[in-house]
Amino acid sequence: MDLNQLWAVYRAMVTARQIDKLELELNNRGEAFFHVSGAGHEGTALVASLLHGEDWLACHYRDKALMLARGISIRAFFDALFCKHDSVSRGRQMCAHSFGDRDLKILNPAVPVGNSALHAAGVATVIRDQASRPLVLCSVGDGTTQEGEFLEACGEAVRLQLPVLFLVQDNGWAISTRTRGKTFFSRPDGEADSFYGMPIRKIDGRHVVAAWHEMQAVVAAIRQTRRPHVVWFEVDRLCSHTNADDETLYREAAERDHAVRTGDPIVNLEQHLLSLGQSQAALEQLKREVAAEVAEAEAAAFAGQDPVATHTAKLPIHVELTHPSREVRGTATGPGLTMKDALREVLRAHLRDNPQVVLLGEDIEDPKGDVFGVTRGLSTEFPSRVRNSALSESTIIGSCIGQAMVGKQPVAFIQFADFLPLAFNQICCELGNLYWRTDGAWQAPVIVMVACGGYRPGLGPFHAATHESLAAHTPGIDVFMPSTAGDAAGLLNAAFRSGRPTLFFYPKALVNDSSQTTPSDVEAQFTPIGTARKARSGRDITFVAWGNTVRICQKAADALDQVGIESEILDLRSLSPWDERAVLASAEQTARLIVVHEDNQTCGMGAEILATVAEKARVPVAMRRVTRADTYV
Numbered sequence: 001m002d003l004n005q006l007w008a009v010y011r012a013m014v015t016a017r018q019i020d021k022l023e024l025e026l027n028n029r030g031e032a033f034f035h036v037s038g039a040g041h042e043g044t045a046l047v048a049s050l051l052h053g054e055d056w057l058a059c060h061y062r063d064k065a066l067m068l069a070r071g072i073s074i075r076a077f078f079d080a081l082f083c084k085h086d087s088v089s090r091g092r093q094m095c096a097h098s099f100g101d102r103d104l105k106i107l108n109p110a111v112p113v114g115n116s117a118l119h120a121a122g123v124a125t126v127i128r129d130q131a132s133r134p135l136v137l138c139s140v141g142d143g144t145t146q147e148g149e150f151l152e153a154c155g156e157a158v159r160l161q162l163p164v165l166f167l168v169q170d171n172g173w174a175i176s177t178r179t180r181g182k183t184f185f186s187r188p189d190g191e192a193d194s195f196y197g198m199p200i201r202k203i204d205g206r207h208v209v210a211a212w213h214e215m216q217a218v219v220a221a222i223r224q225t226r227r228p229h230v231v232w233f234e235v236d237r238l239c240s241h242t243n244a245d246d247e248t249l250y251r252e253a254a255e256r257d258h259a260v261r262t263g264d265p266i267v268n269l270e271q272h273l274l275s276l277g278q279s280q281a282a283l284e285q286l287k288r289e290v291a292a293e294v295a296e297a298e299a300a301a302f303a304g305q306d307p308v309a310t311h312t313a314k315l316p317i318h319v320e321l322t323h324p325s326r327e328v329r330g331t332a333t334g335p336g337l338t339m340k341d342a343l344r345e346v347l348r349a350h351l352r353d354n355p356q357v358v359l360l361g362e363d364i365e366d367p368k369g370d371v372f373g374v375t376r377g378l379s380t381e382f383p384s385r386v387r388n389s390a391l392s393e394s395t396i397i398g399s400c401i402g403q404a405m406v407g408k409q410p411v412a413f414i415q416f417a418d419f420l421p422l423a424f425n426q427i428c429c430e431l432g433n434l435y436w437r438t439d440g441a442w443q444a445p446v447i448v449m450v451a452c453g454g455y456r457p458g459l460g461p462f463h464a465a466t467h468e469s470l471a472a473h474t475p476g477i478d479v480f481m482p483s484t485a486g487d488a489a490g491l492l493n494a495a496f497r498s499g500r501p502t503l504f505f506y507p508k509a510l511v512n513d514s515s516q517t518t519p520s521d522v523e524a525q526f527t528p529i530g531t532a533r534k535a536r537s538g539r540d541i542t543f544v545a546w547g548n549t550v551r552i553c554q555k556a557a558d559a560l561d562q563v564g565i566e567s568e569i570l571d572l573r574s575l576s577p578w579d580e581r582a583v584l585a586s587a588e589q590t591a592r593l594i595v596v597h598e599d600n601q602t603c604g605m606g607a608e609i610l611a612t613v614a615e616k617a618r619v620p621v622a623m624r625r626v627t628r629a630d631t632y633v
Contacts, residue, residue: 001212005049006273007286009069009208013042013266014287016065018294019077026298027243032081036096038062040238041169043205043265045069046212047137050219054134056105056123056406058116060169061096063139071104074294078301090439091307096242100442107405108442110429113140114147117166118395118426121153122402124162133223135163143174145183149425152395157228158196159390164228165218166198169205171237176250185232198228205235206263209272236263313436313476315443315500321529328526329486329518336517339482339510342489343374343449347411349523350496351382354409357496359386360396361413361449371415372451372511393423397448401430404444409496417452417505418465431501432476445499447492452481453548453598454633455509461632466547466598469605471503472576478529479576481505483550486518487573490527498529507547530577534586538566541592544583544609546572549596575605580612587613593623601627 016038026032041062048069051057059067064077076088080098083091088108089098100108107123109116120138127134144150145168157164172180181188184195185202193200203214211233218229236259240247247256270283320326337345350357359375365388369376379386389396393414400410414420420427427448434444454464471479478500482488488506495502510516518525527533535550536557543553550571557567568586572578587593593613595606606625613621 001049001209003276006209006269009045009049010266010269010273011286011290012045012048012065012069013269015068015074015290015294016042016045017266018287018290019064019074022294022298023077023081024243026081031302032095034095035081035243036061037239037242038064040171040236040259040263040265041065041205043208043211043235044139044167044169044233046208047167047215049212050216051137052132052134054105054127054130054132056107056120056127056134056136058107058109058120058136058138059099060139060141061109061113062141062169066139067099067106070106072099072101072106074297075301078298079304082301082304083307084301085305085307086301088441089437090310092439093437100438102441108434108438110433110437112147112149112425112429113144114149115398115426115430117147117150117153118156118398119402119405119430120164121156121160121162121395122399123406124157124164125160125399126403126406126408128160128162128226133163133226135165135219135222137165137167139167139169141174142168142170142172142179142183143177145185146174149394149398152392152398154196154198154228155390155392156395156399158198161227163222163226165222166228166230167233168230169233169235171235173237173241175241175245176247185230195230198230200230200232202232202234205233206265206268208265208269235265238264310436313433314478315435315440315498317498317500317529321494321498322531324528324531326526326528327531328490328524330489330521330525332519332521334520337485337520337522338512338514338517339485339488339506340372340374340512342485342518342522343492343506344376344378345520345522346489346492347375348378348381350409351378351385356407356409357385357411358403358408359411359413360389360400362389362391362396362415364388364413370413372508374449374511375413393419394426397423397426397431397446400446401426401434401444404446405442409445411447411449414448414450416463416465417450417467418462420450420467420470424470427477427503428474432474434476436476443499445501447495447502447504450503450505451508451511452505453507453509455507459633464633466505468505468547468575468597469599469603471505472605472608473603476501477576478502478574479505480574481507481547482527482573483507483510483545483547483571484516484518485513486525487527487533487571489518489522489525491573493523493526494529505547509548527573530574530579532579532582533571533573534568534582535571536567536569538568538590540566540590541568541594542583542586542590543567543569543594543596544572545569545596546575548598553596578609580616583609584613584616587621588617588619591619591621593621594626595623596626598628600630601625602630
């Protein structure tokens with residue numbers, strides 16, 4: 001490590017400490033609202049000098065010094081602190097997590113701190129074979145290593161042999177809980193030297209120069225072998241967890257004093273610089289320069305534009321994707337395709353035409369090709385782009401989000417809707433709000449294919465659910481559930497064109513339905529997003545349904561027709577957004593409305609529809625719901 005590198009690292013470390021100092025002062029004066037210090041963790045700045053421009057970073061919330069060394073501006077931290085419009089989040093995220101820069105390849109994190117580890121694995125999947133031999137730095141705290149997402153990311157990195165550097169910053173505390181002897185590297189029976197087959201290198205992060213040489217060897221090994229490594233980076237936390245915490249309640253004064261005396265990486269680096277003949281005056285001059293730069297950045301941020309309220313969490317899309325007149329039905333002659341076949345052919349077309357499209361899920365490779373055969377033949381035709389995943393729903397979604405963040409168009413398969421809760425952290429905290437929390441700077445247009453609903457007796461509570469209400473309740477995600485092969489093809493094409501994350505539910509009972517086939521020209525078929533299909537016209541009563549319940553309504557309408565009652569059936573198809581205009585128009589015409597869905601009743605989609613009609617209908621409408629009871633199948 002040459003002298004210029006030492007001074008660069010020192011400047012980043014001192015700058016981070018000065019930012020921390022001013023942030024705390026601003027909080028104490030009531031001019032800011034939250035502060036997370038990186039004091040004691042500044043030694044991670046050394047990693048920046050070992051990284052290339054093609055490397056990606058998933059940073060820890062105490063990584064101010066590392067991010068500064070990578071190129072993040074000082075002002076960015078104060079824009080985030082003051083929740084200003086110029087911040088990465090446009091003032092929408094807690095300041096400690098409001099960072100990220102696509103040009104610098106620093107991913108944007110969420111508050112659930114383990115989530116980004118799976119994104120790091122997804123990014124590494126994409127860059128693994130690039131000629132420049134890049135890597136992904138996944139920086140976390142010792143407490144985070146107990147998160148399931150982090151452990152799943154380790155498993156994925158080992159299974160696929162991904163170039164990920166898991167940098168674990170161990171300060172011995174998860175807020176107020178001691179972590180010694182409670183992690184995979186610091187176990188009750190002693191210290192580990194490997195995990196899941198990954199080597200663990202223990203490095204003292206309090207002493208930057210020695211740490212740099214050890215870290216250099218790890219980085220070189222990852223670039224050479226393309227395999228993951230763990231660095232156990234020991235540091236001391238030199239203050240409370242945040243300004244909302246008081247460490248004197250749980251940490252002895254002697255321990256805190258010892259950490260400050262011996263564990264301050266800035267003081268230790270200053271001593272090293274002095275031992276090399278650098279002057280105290282030079283150190284003080286740098287500190288004065290940094291203090292002025294930080295003060296100037298704080299003042300500029302404080303005077304910056306306040307955030308502007310936004311009332312949508314979705315990427316705006318062109319009217320061409322939403323207007324009912326843009327619907328395209330199939331016209332080809334010859335045998336029709338079932339829903340299963342239509343979905344497969346649409347996927348095949350997009351795999352063929354777009355090299356960025358990839359599929360990931362359990363059992364989707366040949367010869368099985370998905371438990372319902374939706375992907376059969378695709379892995380043979382597109383090897384390496386249609387892959388079996390581990391039995392891990394969070395890994396499927398999290399990895400796909402990471403891949404999407406670096407330009408891929410992933411399609412994730414969740415085998416049954418009943419398993420969505422296992423992935424809901426990634427869906428709710430990442431897939432749904434990434435666009436919103438970064439104002440579109442980061443997007444993850446992942447299409448999640450979900451087999452849903454009942455289709456035969458004896459399934460029990462884990463193979464017959466739909467969960468579309470949970471999905472539709474999550475802002476930022478389009479939710480589709482077709483009842484016909486034509487709409488399955490049209491909506492899947494719409495999902496690919498929208499650039500928005502989509503949960504695509506397809507009813508298991510309908511995938512082989514030969515009564516609802518579509519012509520074979522599925523590539524051209526298109527169903528506008530947020531539009532309902534009028535499956536039957538009538539003047540006396542309106543049924544609104546989707547998925548499996550459309551044909552139930554058709555049977556009811558046939559029975560009512562026998563006694564002279566004309567029924568109108570709207571197949572909603574798209575649940576988020578849903579076609580308020582069509583439902584209101586039909587309900588106002590018939591003055592009677594029944595909404596039918598497979599999901600259970602309380603807080604179901606039917607309640608949302610009836611509430612909207614109650615609020616907006618211009619005439620009285622008699623309304624009912626027919627749903628599954630609030631129990632299990």
